[in-house]
Amino acid sequence: MFWNFMAYSFAGFLLETAFARLTGRHSGRKGLLVLPLCPVYGAGACLILALPRWVDERPWVLFLLGALAATAAEYLAALWHERGLGVSFWNYDGLPGSIRGRVCLPFSLAWGVLSLGLVYWLHPVLAPWLARIPVPVSALALVTLLADGVLTAAVLRGTGDVASLRRYGRGRRIRPEWAGDDA
Numbered sequence: 001m002f003w004n005f006m007a008y009s010f011a012g013f014l015l016e017t018a019f020a021r022l023t024g025r026h027s028g029r030k031g032l033l034v035l036p037l038c039p040v041y042g043a044g045a046c047l048i049l050a051l052p053r054w055v056d057e058r059p060w061v062l063f064l065l066g067a068l069a070a071t072a073a074e075y076l077a078a079l080w081h082e083r084g085l086g087v088s089f090w091n092y093d094g095l096p097g098s099i100r101g102r103v104c105l106p107f108s109l110a111w112g113v114l115s116l117g118l119v120y121w122l123h124p125v126l127a128p129w130l131a132r133i134p135v136p137v138s139a140l141a142l143v144t145l146l147a148d149g150v151l152t153a154a155v156l157r158g159t160g161d162v163a164s165l166r167r168y169g170r171g172r173r174i175r176p177e178w179a180g181d182d183a
Helices: 002-023 039-049 059-085 105-131 135-159
Strands: 167-169 172-174
Touching: 002 039, 002 105, 002 135, 039 059, 039 105, 059 105, 059 135
Parallel strands: none
Antiparallel strands: 167 172
């Protein structure tokens, strides 16, 4: 499950980057300070992959339960960001089906569609490769992920601003305010 989390967090980062560029919304990274990961996608994917196997045989059930699982991950991530770190990475107020701006119907439906792609296409291709990653590499990756998570949490709690994380967009890197003039 660890490598599922890592792989789909990276896929989420790529998806967020593409979405931001396509929509012209170049917001702060939705993830970690250093690693190119969006952990909410990894958590959502792991919840989807943990659904009972019989769900995979029924595309409409997978669509609905996958949407629900990923929406739950998104809601819990928003709560953690708001209450634990004092920041908010997204706000869906004004979108149909918005629940306190944390989740909304259009994105829940998108998660349902992505659930189908994950289970029927992406995971069957990646799973054999992820299973071959040696334990020492996994241990190093875990330590790196935890260190980045702690650093990210400290920066966000200290600044209270998601802009303190690096921003990507249109080839520019915006220096975080906390970095000082030498950054």
